[in-house]
Amino acid sequence: MDVPNTSGTSDRKVALVTGASRGIGRAIAIELARVNYDVMMNYAANREAADEASVAVRAASTREGVRVATCQANIAEASDREELLQKTRQQFGRLDLLVNNAGIAPEKRTDLLDATVESFDQLLDVNLKGPYFLTQAVARWMIEQRTSGEIGDYHPAIVSITSVSAYAASPERGDYCVSKAGLSMMTKLYAARLANEGINVYEIRPGVIATDMTAGVKEKYDRLIDAGLSPIKRWGTPEDVGRAVAAIATGMFPFSTGEVINVDGGFHLRRL
Numbered sequence: 001m002d003v004p005n006t007s008g009t010s011d012r013k014v015a016l017v018t019g020a021s022r023g024i025g026r027a028i029a030i031e032l033a034r035v036n037y038d039v040m041m042n043y044a045a046n047r048e049a050a051d052e053a054s055v056a057v058r059a060a061s062t063r064e065g066v067r068v069a070t071c072q073a074n075i076a077e078a079s080d081r082e083e084l085l086q087k088t089r090q091q092f093g094r095l096d097l098l099v100n101n102a103g104i105a106p107e108k109r110t111d112l113l114d115a116t117v118e119s120f121d122q123l124l125d126v127n128l129k130g131p132y133f134l135t136q137a138v139a140r141w142m143i144e145q146r147t148s149g150e151i152g153d154y155h156p157a158i159v160s161i162t163s164v165s166a167y168a169a170s171p172e173r174g175d176y177c178v179s180k181a182g183l184s185m186m187t188k189l190y191a192a193r194l195a196n197e198g199i200n201v202y203e204i205r206p207g208v209i210a211t212d213m214t215a216g217v218k219e220k221y222d223r224l225i226d227a228g229l230s231p232i233k234r235w236g237t238p239e240d241v242g243r244a245v246a247a248i249a250t251g252m253f254p255f256s257t258g259e260v261i262n263v264d265g266g267f268h269l270r271r272l
């Protein structure tokens with residue numbers, strides 16, 4: 001049952017996951033429900049997929065009266081970000097965890113020398129500007145919640161889903177790599193700024209994960225994985241990433257901030 005505390009703020013932890021209608025975001029929302037979070041699921045456009053995902057998230061929770069909501073918002077748009085947070089406030093009254101998951105790959109892989117300004121702007125808007133300013137607004141709200149003292153035992157956190165592309169150079173999708181490298185720096189910046197505010201900030205760096213995003217390059221990665229791209233020779237799953245977020249969400253890394261968690265089958269290891 002949903003038990004409000006004396007201030008009217010629920011005593012249950014709440015997560016906001018961007019891009020939660022499918023793929024990694026959907027799995028993150030499911031794993032968070034499993035560890036008893038209520039979840040606000042943001043999605044870009046596909047309401048049907050978001051509704052289906054919210055049913056799966058609800059089913060994953062063993063908690064009676066788990067609260068799951070969906071909210072359409074383009075995280076690249078300032079007014080949409082504001083509305084997303086307003087709705088989260090109205091429906092849940094508090095926020096413990098922000099997961100910056102929403103992201104896009106370039107519509108077409110293009111050699112660096114032919115890359116377009118349009119694709120660059122689009123990728124940077126969604127993958128970096130959106131999370132940068134959503135995190136800013138969320139951080140202000142989390143600080144407000146902490147200083148109000150209304151929520152006992154409040155240990156908020158922020159997680160961003162970057163990619164091995166934050167450091168591995170792919171000249172046929174430079175815009176994606178630059179956006180993820182920026183998101184990686186964003187994690188360090190907010191970690192440094194928010195430590196004194198009691199907010200820990202983490203980066204999860206997935207490797208090759210089987211989702212709609214990678215469906216178009218499946219054969220290429222099948223071959224690369226077979227040939228030893230990562231020491232663990234398999235595709236990653238959305239659940240692999242979801243579990244890493246759940247570990248953070250359950251407070252398993254209290255003395256770590258700005259930390260990078262590689263969920264990549266060991267791809268990052270240099271080998272000789």
Ligand code: NAI
Nearest residue numbers: 019022023024044074075101102103163206208209211213
């Ligand atoms: P996906 O394409 O299956 O899902 C992305 C989600 O983000 C979708 O729900 C989509 O609607 C949402 N989204 C896109 N633009 C949005 C916007 N402007 N506002 C709100 N939501 C928006 O992709 P996948 O694979 O689940 O990726 C999730 C995150 O993980 C992305 O940030 C991606 O860059 C990252 N990632 C994925 C890897 C993979 O191999 N699939 C590897 C490394 C990182």
